[in-house]
Amino acid sequence: MCCTSVSPIEPGSDEERDLIGLPQTGVRRETGRFVFTEQEMLRFSRQYDPLPFHVDPEAGRQSQYGQLIGSGWHTMAVWMKLFVGAHDASGFPPDSPEAISPAGIGFGFKDLRWIVPVFPGDEIVFSTILDEVRASANRPGWAVFRRQALAARPEGEEVMHFVLTYLGPLATAIEYRAPDAATARA
Amino acid sequence: MADLFFEDFIVGEVKTFGSYEFTREEILAFAREFDPQPMHLDDTAGGASLLGGLAASGWHTCAVMMRLICEGFLERSAGMGSPGVKENKWKAPVFPGDVLTLRRTVLESRSSKSRPEMGLITFRFELLKADKTIALEAVLVIMMGRRNPGARLA
Numbered sequence: 575m576c577c578t579s580v581s582p583i584e585p586g587s588d589e590e591r592d593l594i595g596l597p598q599t600g601v602r603r604e605t606g607r608f609v610f611t612e613q614e615m616l617r618f619s620r621q622y623d624p625l626p627f628h629v630d631p632e633a634g635r636q637s638q639y640g641q642l643i644g645s646g647w648h649t650m651a652v653w654m655k656l657f658v659g660a661h662d663a664s665g666f667p668p669d670s671p672e673a674i675s676p677a678g679i680g681f682g683f684k685d686l687r688w689i690v691p692v693f694p695g696d697e698i699v700f701s702t703i704l705d706e707v708r709a710s711a712n713r714p715g716w717a718v719f720r721r722q723a724l725a726a727r728p729e730g731e732e733v734m735h736f737v738l739t740y741l742g743p744l745a746t747a748i749e750y751r752a753p754d755a756a757t758a759r760a
Numbered sequence: 761m762a763d764l765f766f767e768d769f770i771v772g773e774v775k776t777f778g779s780y781e782f783t784r785e786e787i788l789a790f791a792r793e794f795d796p797q798p799m800h801l802d803d804t805a806g807g808a809s810l811l812g813g814l815a816a817s818g819w820h821t822c823a824v825m826m827r828l829i830c831e832g833f834l835e836r837s838a839g840m841g842s843p844g845v846k847e848n849k850w851k852a853p854v855f856p857g858d859v860l861t862l863r864r865t866v867l868e869s870r871s872s873k874s875r876p877e878m879g880l881i882t883f884r885f886e887l888l889k890a891d892k893t894i895a896l897e898a899v900l901v902i903m904m905g906r907r908n909p910g911a912r913l914a
Binding site: 618621622623624625627637638639645646647650651652654655658659668669671673674675676677679680681682683684685686687688736741 | 798811826
């Protein structure tokens with residue numbers, strides 16, 4: 575009496591999803607809001623993106639943007655900051671994969687668009703939509719995630735968008751958390 | 761003043777620029793602020809992770825790529841910003857002490873009918889370690905002012 579009568583479960587199938595309870599796709603989850611102060615924008619740009627319209631308010635005024643604008647890489651880094659913060663690894667041993675890499679290991683991103691600039695003092699709303707998740711065949715408890723990363727102004731205008739792919743622990747996926755908890759935390 | 765314009769980027773051209781050392785202090789500082797996962801903050805956690813040791817956040821590597829792009833040529837160019845990144849791959853972890861250089865390939869050059877003062881250039885950027893391992897590869901579009909706005913290209 576063993577498993578011979580059980581048909582194999584196809585990876586990525588609905589059956590597998592039901593069995594291991596993969597996180598729900600297609601729902602937008604807010605990870606937090608962030609106000610970009612001029613001081614923080616300048617600090618990031620001076621170190622990593624020292625173009626005149628990112629580091630010099632006067633040069634910003636004379637540029638096609640009409641004022642100083644933030645580095646698009648800063649906007650991305652803040653998306654990650656709030657995304658990491660939306661994970662909860664409490665309850666996992668300190669040496670577990672969930673605790674040491676709750677948001678996983680990135681393969682890369684694609685289709686990044688910096689749609690409109692971020693100006694000093696802007697408040698930006700960050701969120702994510704899980705597009706696809708597939709349990710890892712050779713790493714139990716891990717999955718390959720593909721998700722949209724979004725940044726928008728509070729009134730809804732899109733600021734930035736990209737698609738991120740990574741290998742991460744399933745148990746800490748933010749889709750398992752109550753939406754209000756992830757939002758309130760950031 | 762800018763001395764590099766849209767016309768100066770020749771499709772197929774490959775150039776290497778600069779170098780940047782990832783110090784332990786900077787890896788930790790960046791990770792604390794933007795990617796505070798223990799694998800980027802602690803030797804033991806880094807060693808136990810899939811990265812195999814304390815390693816820089818991939819977003820930090822991206823930021824350093826931008827710094828090398830600025831220092832390498834963009835600061836003295838007629839660059840007008842970027843609409844985005846087509847693709848970015850993190851291909852190998854970056855560890856404390858790694859020194860990375862930037863390799864730039866011009867993939868495509870396209871003038872704009874609606875905005876005759878500029879064109880769009882598509883670059884492939886790679887960050888290479890000392891042993892030539894590619895740590896990061898990105899395809900990025902940059903808007904570049906033209907030396908002769910509106911002139912018909914040969």
